[in-house]
Each structure stands twice: as C-alpha cells, then as structure tokens.
Amino acid sequence: AQSVxxxxxxxxxxxxxxxxxxxxxxxxxxxxxxxxxxxxxxxxQFLLKYITGDNLVKGSYGFEAxxxxxxTSFHLKKPSALVSDSALYFCAVRDARNYGQNFVFGPGTxxxxxx
Amino acid sequence: xxxxxxxxxxxxxxTGKKLTVTCSQNMNHEYMSWYRQDPGLGLRQIYYSMNVEVxxxxxxxxxxxxxxxxxxxxxxxxxxxxxxxTSLYFCASSPQPAGVETQYFGPGTxxxxx
Numbered sequence: 001a002q003s004v005x006x007x008x009x010x011x012x013x014x015x016x017x018x019x020x021x022x023x024x025x026x027x028x029x030x031x032x033x034x035x036x037x038x039x040x041x042x043x044x045q046f047l048l049k050y051i052t053g054d055n056l057v058k059g060s061y062g063f064e065a066x067x068x069x070x071x072t073s074f075h076l077k078k079p080s081a082l083v084s085d086s087a088l089y090f091c092a093v094r095d096a097r098n099y100g101q102n103f104v105f106g107p108g109t110x111x112x113x114x115x
Numbered sequence: 116x117x118x119x120x121x122x123x124x125x126x127x128x129x130t131g132k133k134l135t136v137t138c139s140q141n142m143n144h145e146y147m148s149w150y151r152q153d154p155g156l157g158l159r160q161i162y163y164s165m166n167v168e169v170x171x172x173x174x175x176x177x178x179x180x181x182x183x184x185x186x187x188x189x190x191x192x193x194x195x196x197x198x199x200x201t202s203l204y205f206c207a208s209s210p211q212p213a214g215v216e217t218q219y220f221g222p223g224t225x226x227x228x229x
Contacts, residue, residue: 004157032215043119043205043220044158051215090157103218105150105157 002027002095004106012112013081021076021109023091030096033074034103035065038088047089050074061085081113117142119221121206127227128196136191136224138206146209147189148173148218149181151202158205164189196228 003026013019025031032051036044048059055067065076074091088110092103119140128134140147148163150173160173164183178200180192189208193200204224209216 009155034217036220041223043222044207044218045220046217049215049217092158103160105159107155107157 002031002093002104004091004093004104006089006091006106006109008109009107010110010112012114015083015113015115016080019078019081019085019111019113021089021091021111023074023076023106024072025074025091025093026072027093027095028097031072031074032094032096033065033067034092034094035059035063035074035076036090036092036105038090038108040087044090047076081111083113083115086111086113117219119206119208119219121204121221121224123224124222125225127229129229130197131195134193134196134226136193136204136206136226138189138191138221139187140189140206140208140219141187142208142210142219143186144208144210144219145186146211146216147183148207149179149189149191150205150207151175152205152223153202161191161204196226198228200226201228202226 005024034049035047038044048057050057050067058064088108090108091106094103122137145166149161150158152158159175162181164170206221207218209218
C-alpha cells in the first residue's frame, strides 16, 4: 500500500528566509511524486512533480523539490519565502505500477510566511 | 478557458435528503475523480472513472454513487446523506490515469449535513 506523511502540521517562516515543507512516502514500486498548493477557498493547484530523471525538480512560483530515494523523501523548498506563499501544501504519491487509481495525498502542511 | 467546474459551491442539507453535486470539465479528459478533504486527513479518493461508463471505488466510497454517461460530466450522488459526510469535496480530471499526468481540480463544494 502507498502512503504519504507530512510530519509538520504548520510551518512558520519569515519573509525572505528559505522555506522547507517536508514529505516522506512509502510505495512498493517506483514513486510518482507531486506537490499541490491550496489557497483559501480555492481548489488545489499543481506545483511540481517527479516522475524520473534529475532528483532536483523545479516548479511554479520559484518552488523546487528534491527526490531522495534512500530517505524516501520529497521535500519542497524555496530559497526566499513570500507572504503570498502562505497556503496549505499537499504532497501526493502514486505507485508507478498502480494503474488506474490515482494519488494518495498527505494530510497537508499549513505554511505561514510572516512579514 | 480550461477548467473543472462544480455546482453547487456550498450546500446545507438534512440527513436523508438525496443530493447531487455536479462536476464538468471542458478539456476532453478521460480520467475523472472525486475526493473529500477533511482536516488532518488530506484528500481521500471516493470514486474515479477511467472513461465513459467505467467507474470504480476509491478509498472511501461508502454512502456515495457516481455515474459517467458523458465524457465531460461526473456527478457525485449522496442517496441518503449523513452528518459524517459533512466535508469539502473536490472533483478532478486528467488526460489519462497513468499517473504521470497532472490532475486539474475544481474549486470545491462545501457540504454540511445536519
């Protein structure tokens, strides 16, 4: 069975500082990994994904994530946080062998960027 | 504009009164899915559809029904809603279900069952 953990319910960071939102996963086969962001009263928006290839993935709005197979992690990072980055962030995983059924989402991490 | 639409956006109902939440996409996507979002639990898949007339259960299908008679529409039906179905519901679509595709989400439907 596949699963996702986001160990922090809430992350607080000052504007201009680097941010990290953590994600660890468990799948039997190779993982497809995704990050989505949810702004208040909005649906989820895609940020970035890892399918194969380079372990460092760059996405929208200056975000990036690093796939670490040995640590089964896919942490989301940004070098300099903006107040507008404040939102709810979801990590999602899918086993590459599991055709049809879609992602398993983590519980979400609320990011607050303080001015 | 490419989008997934849901209606209604907000709904208050009473236990046992049948309701339908509509979902429509204009991107000619084959794959559609329904999720519910609850605090601390993230999104959990209710049902999904790989194409017209092909639907299957997700992780939490109890108390829900779906149909896929047309490619663009994927309504979620609660035959006899109960308070534990109070939640935020999202419809999503993607070109194919193969997993490398990004999902596109609707704006959400907030349901309160009294």
